[in-house]
């Protein structure tokens with residue numbers, strides 16, 4: 221029998237969960253055993269999981285859980301020693317990100333396995349469960365609100381209704397470009413911009429093959445929603461920021477590949493946060509700011525949590541299916557490469 225252990229998230233701002241109580245109920249009915257760690261910040265009540273037939277454990281107790289449980293979460297694990305369980309979450313460990321080598325070494329040392337949610341794909345390579353839509357939606361919304369001077373900090377989780385009401389407030393006209401417009405984040409970004417009364421320019425692979433830099437710089441807002449798996453020439457360079465014809469004022473980097481070799485916006489090399497969502501890249505009379513928040517969907521935790529759980533839960537019944545086997549194989553080759561690095 222599959223035994224899942226849904227962990228409390230380490231990051232205090234992370235209110236989402238990978239599986240909702242309603243989907244947990246369906247999994248339990250399908251014969252999956254589920255333990256849910258109590259969590260002070262999770263958007264779904266622990267009592268709802270209990271009512272759905274899940275056992276409840278203390279926050280962080282997965283470290284002492286039996287070897288055969290599969291630990292399920294979303295974002296980073298707490299620092300610590302060797303990892304001996306199978307873990308399902310977003311490890312961000314295969315693109316040379318900061319800390320990736322150390323994480324893979326912890327798995328190698330403990331004999332555990334990372335079944336990375338980013339690489340859970342169907343036979344055609346399409347992601348099976350992703351938060352992209354709401355990430356793009358919030359990423360574009362923050363850019364609009366910032367440009368209008370209507371961003372209140374620190375950011376806090378909200379509802380779509382409240383966010384849409386803020387976007388519907390009248391503001392000065394602006395232009396916006398979404399790159400990666402055909403993807404999940406891109407679609408969310410486009411919808412948020414339309415909600416704000418902005419008709420976005422939409423670029424995907426075809427439009428960036430021969431990048432029209434002057435056209436890019438003529439937009440007030442750039443939302444980067446590209447999924448890059450190998451380094452490509454940057455979309456915005458330092459010289460672009462110094463270009464006197466630049467209109468670009470806000471870069472919203474939904475991708476957040478800021479420490480990766482795949483960073484297409486190398487003018488920025490650091491994340492921003494809920495406390496300080498924007499950072500100035502150029503000041504003075506022609507400022508330009510960046511937004512690079514890597515947990516955007518957490519700002520709409522209910523909408524994001526429910527849609528992600530609906531996608532993921534059906535795949536948690538059988539962890540030996542082809543998608544999980546592919547994700548595991550990828551992990552094993554990353555560990556091997558890391559050992560030789």
Ligand SMILES: NC(=O)c1ccc[n+]([C@@H]2O[C@H](COP(=O)([O-])OP(=O)(O)OC[C@H]3O[C@@H](n4cnc5c(N)ncnc54)[C@H](O)[C@@H]3O)[C@@H](O)[C@H]2O)c1
Nearest residue numbers: 352355400402403404405424425428446447475514515516
């Ligand atoms: N910041 C956050 O909180 C957050 C949340 C979810 C996802 N993400 C990240 O956002 C990125 C996009 O995720 P997604 O789910 O939307 O991916 P996706 O695969 O659905 O979409 C990516 C899009 O980028 C396009 N693309 C790829 N290369 C391109 C290029 N050179 N030029 C133009 N377009 C290109 C693809 O054709 C596709 O349409 C990922 O890196 C993901 O990790 C961030």
